Amino acid sequence: KQEVTQIPAALSVPEGENLVLNCSFTDSAIYNLQWFRQDPGKGLTSLLLIQSSQREQTSGRLNASLDKSSGRSTLYIAASQPGDSATYLCAVAYSGGSNYKLTFGKGTLLTVNP
Amino acid sequence: EAGVAQSPRYKIIEKRQSVAFWCNPISGHATLYWYQQILGQGPKLLIQFQNNGVVDDSQLPKDRFSAERLKGVDSTLKIQPAKLEDSAVYLCASSLGGVPYNEQFFGPGTRLTVL
Numbered sequence A: 001k002q003e004v005t006q007i008p009a010a011l012s013v014p015e016g017e018n019l020v021l022n023c024s025f026t027d028s029a030i031y032n033l034q035w036f037r038q039d040p041g042k043g044l045t046s047l048l049l050i051q052s053s054q055r056e057q058t059s060g061r062l063n064a065s066l067d068k069s070s071g072r073s074t075l076y077i078a079a080s081q082p083g084d085s086a087t088y089l090c091a092v093a094y095s096g097g098s099n100y101k102l103t104f105g106k107g108t109l110l111t112v113n114p
Numbered sequence B: 001e002a003g004v005a006q007s008p009r010y011k012i013i014e015k016r017q018s019v020a021f022w023c024n025p026i027s028g029h030a031t032l033y034w035y036q037q038i039l040g041q042g043p044k045l046l047i048q049f050q051n052n053g054v055v056d057d058s059q060l061p062k063d064r065f066s067a068e069r070l071k072g073v074d075s076t077l078k079i080q081p082a083k084l085e086d087s088a089v090y091l092c093a094s095s096l097g098g099v100p101y102n103e104q105f106f107g108p109g110t111r112l113t114v115l
Helices: none
Strands: A004-007 A010-014 A019-025 A030-038 A044-051 A056-059 A062-067 A072-077 A086-096 A099-104 A108-113 B005-007 B010-013 B019-024 B031-037 B044-050 B053-056 B065-068 B075-079 B088-095 B110-114
Touching (some): A004 A086, A010 A019, A019 A030, A030 A072, A044 A056, A072 A086, A099 B044, B010 B019, B019 B088, B031 B075, B044 B065, B044 B075, B075 B088
Parallel strands (some): A010 A108, B010 B110
Antiparallel strands (some): A004 A019, A019 A072, A030 A044, A056 A062, A062 A072, A086 A099, A086 A108, B005 B019, B019 B075, B031 B044, B031 B088, B044 B053, B065 B075, B088 B110
């Protein structure tokens, strides 16, 4: 059974700081890994999707890496801003029988203080 | 391009009552998902449709939950009767197809409170 763990559960940083969020998964036989952002009372917004054959993806100030062999992914946020405050969720797509499933971590609650 | 639409956004009911949620996926998306997200947890898949057929409902509590996707577009998720532990956000997502490289796009969710 695939399990996804995110560390830390919560993180508070001053504005402008670079930060790293961590995600680990138990089964390396994945199709892809996705990072989402969730604002309070809102749905999920996809930030980055890394295919299993890729090592990293970048979008603006965000960079996500994937190391399948060690079962780890990191989300790097450069020059953090108060608007980055949200919960960040990591999800792994793996084969679940006849279809593929997304398994989510519990998320990291990020607060960026002005 | 319009996103995934869900309604209602909020619902408060008493235990043992019934409730229904509606989802309209992105136009052209064949695959539709319903997730349950309990406070402090990541979303958990309840059911997955490919067009109007069920692909996976292994984690759907079938004694009280039901879902349908008539005509392969809109979908409805129903809970009857509701229990206190059903309090959660119910998220609908859609993708072009049920293959791994297709991103899932999520709606804003319906927050259900069962008293």
